[in-house]
Amino acid sequence: MSGFPGSAFRARMAAGQLALGSNLRLSRSAEAGPILAACGFHWAMLDFEHSPASPHLAHDIALSAIRAGILPMARPSSHDPHEIAGLLTNGALGLVVPHVDTPEQAAAVARAARFAPRGNLSVPGTLAHFGYDKSLAEACGIFNEEVVVVVMIESRAAVANVEAIAAVPGVDGLFIGGSDLLWDLGLAGQYDSPALRDAVERTCAAAARNGLFAGMGGPRDEGPWQGFLRAGMRMILTENDLSLMMRGARDRRAFFERALSASDVTA
Structure with a gap:
């Protein structure tokens, strides 16, 4: 196994272990990856579908995450190979691609995520993911082995086609977007519904x-x-950075309110 986070992530998946992640929607610091690593998380998703994140900040966050051993994945806003290329060649080491409804769409994004001969990802001038002591050819070869391509199943059509999508070469994982799928099923917010379980x-x-x-x-x-x-x-996408912060803040507020109440009772 290499010392890079793509291989570590794949090993966890092969062993049936949990890989916990957070959606970075509002984080602006390159310390986001090391912070998640210190909390025992394994991957982070740079969200370009539902976030105001800027590309240069995503570059800094992604490279810092790699150095901390966290797999930086990006969710593009579309299947556009130009957008995918910009994310992957500037720090991201994986994709979580939204709204993949057919095997043809899955095949296109899988090829967009890898350099030739395994795909059609455009070769950049440099590839900083693995340090600065490797030739471009060596770095691109490592990238093809490390990159993780996950397609999102979040519609009726995707569920109907899930077996064909799973058989597409170059797809590494299937990821249910629970919220969008429930909306498409007409069951918004019903995470305990039989349809979602199915x-x-x-x-x-x-x-x-x-x-x-x-x-x-x-x-x-x-x-x-x-x-x-x-x-x-x-x-597992646990929560986004905002909801994690709010959950922690609410827990601390509740703790101090309980502590004050207990001290009043025993005074």
Whole structure:
């Protein structure tokens, strides 16, 4: 195994272990990756679909994450190979691609994420992911082995096509976008619905049959996660950076309110 986070992430998935991540929507510091690493997380998602993040900040955050052992993944706003190339050649070491409904779309994004001969990703002048002591050819070869391509299953059409999508060469994982899928099913916010459980089970089964891993994001309540984990979900998008901060702040507020109440009672 290499010393880079793509290989470490793949090893966790192959072993059936959890890989915990956070969606970085509002973070602006390159310390985001090291902070997540210190908390025992394994990957971070730079969100360009639902975030005001700027490319140069994403570059800094991604490279710092790699140095900390965190896999920096990017969620592009589209399937545009030019956008994908800009994200991957400037620090990201993986993709979480939204709204992949067909095997043809999956094949296109898988090829857009790798250099020739495995894909059609445009070769940059430099590739900083693995340090500055490697030739461009060597760095691109390492990149092709390290990059992790995950496609999002978040519509009725995607669930219907999940087996064919899972069979596409170059796809490493299937990821249910729980919120969008429920909206598409007309069940907004119903994370305990039988329809979502069925989609989870179908996706996990398709992933297992094709040697892929399965992941998921969306639920904030802890209840539904037990069933999703039993079904085989291992790449977990826990929460975004804003909701994690708010959860921690609320927990601390509640602690001090309880502490004050206890001290008043015993005074």
